[in-house]
Amino acid sequence: MKKIVCVFCLSVATLWCSQVRAHDTWVETGSLHMRTGEYVYVDLRLGNHGNNHRDFKLASKITLAPCELSILGPDGNRQDVKSKLVDTGSAEKEGYWTTRFVAKDSGVYEVLHKLDTLHGKTRAIKSSKTYFVAGDLKGDGPVRGQENIKSQGLGLEFVLETPIDQLAAGTPIRLRLLRGGKPVSGTLVSFVPRGITLSEGQDSTYEHKTNSEGRVEFTSSEGNLILAVAHFVADDEKGEGFDKTHYGATIVLPVPQQKSQSK
16 A cells, blocks of 8 residues: 555656646737837736647646736836736636737837746746837838847846847747856757647657757748747756756747838
């Protein structure tokens, strides 16, 4: 009986650990382009899958207490919007968080979510990013604020290296994975288009490892929301109340069907 109980406990612990590894938050807005002065809904979502995030599906809803959510405008100023989030669910763990935001200035906006919390004996440090561009929708002139797309020196983060106005179906999405501002090589990155479920194991179409400079790329054949996910576990990073640190990074890119006409 003791042996059966021990095996059961080990199975539960293994299941719990796999869920922790697959616990991902992300932020999204929908379309990449919008008209200056109009509103966009910024969503904070959670997928807590036992399949190591093979799809774009929601599962449960993140607790806001350990979260940060901000929007960096084209002028370089960052605005905290966490207090403005509203709940879309009818029950505690249903739905997701969202807030309405009006883009008053033309240019690139970066949405940044950060999380630092404990899951049992594991410290979880996460970052999530997405972008949208406000303008006259004619693509007249360069995109203001492009220079703000850079490393924030986070625990683990994606940096978009494809120019924002070049994002489109058929054009490579180039990302760089950084840990504390330094490249992370040999790490698997999953590119998950909305509506697609990645195959079991390593999906050669949608999953690729970063090179020695932390760079990785993926080309979408059609316009869609593309969620990129990466994880890194530091077994040697221990502290009070935790015996390892699990880093996670996501970025959602609203890839248009066609490139903008900016010059």
